[in-house]
Amino acid sequence: QVQLVxxxxxxxQAGGSLRLSCxxxxxxxxxxxxxxFRQAPGKEREFIAFISKNGGSTYYADSVKGRFTISxxxxxxxxxxxxxxxxxxxxxxxxxxxxxxxxxxxxxxxTDYRYWGQGTQVTVSS
Numbered sequence: 001q002v003q004l005v006x007x008x009x010x011x012x013q014a015g016g017s018l019r020l021s022c023x024x025x026x027x028x029x030x031x032x033x034x035x036x037f038r039q040a041p042g043k044e045r046e047f048i049a050f051i052s053k054n055g056g057s058t059y060y061a062d063s064v065k066g067r068f069t070i071s072x073x074x075x076x077x078x079x080x081x082x083x084x085x086x087x088x089x090x091x092x093x094x095x096x097x098x099x100x101x102x103x104x105x106x107x108x109x110x111t112d113y114r115y116w117g118q119g120t121q122v123t124v125s126s
Contacts, residue, residue, distance in 0.1 A: 002026045009120030020081040022096030029077040031101040036081045038092035047108035086124045093119040
């Protein structure tokens with residue numbers, strides 16, 4: 001089992017940047033592929049980005065491709081989401097999530113992930 005805690009959210013103007021962090025507990029962080037999702041008010045939770053266990057593979061939603069970058073530091077048990085060129089429509093609660101080590105399904109469904117953080121609010125003003 002792994003526990004996840006997000007941080008780094010806040011209020012930023014359009015065009016600005018933020019870096020979110022997701023700290024994981026436990027000694028087996030490198031066994032978990034990780035994802036970032038977000039949920040805006042009144043909308044369903046949506047996939048943002050995925051990173052494989054060793055960081056060698058990444059995938060992004062079209063809505064953030066070229067603006068957001070997911071990365072991880074397995075020595076620090078942390079996954080990051082660097083968000084640049086932020087837009088008001090990026091306003092949402094952002095969640096990190098971990099897949100079961102043995103799972104090999106898709107990467108963009110929230111049902112692909114077993115463990116979730118509590119979320120961190122990102123607000124982008126126009």
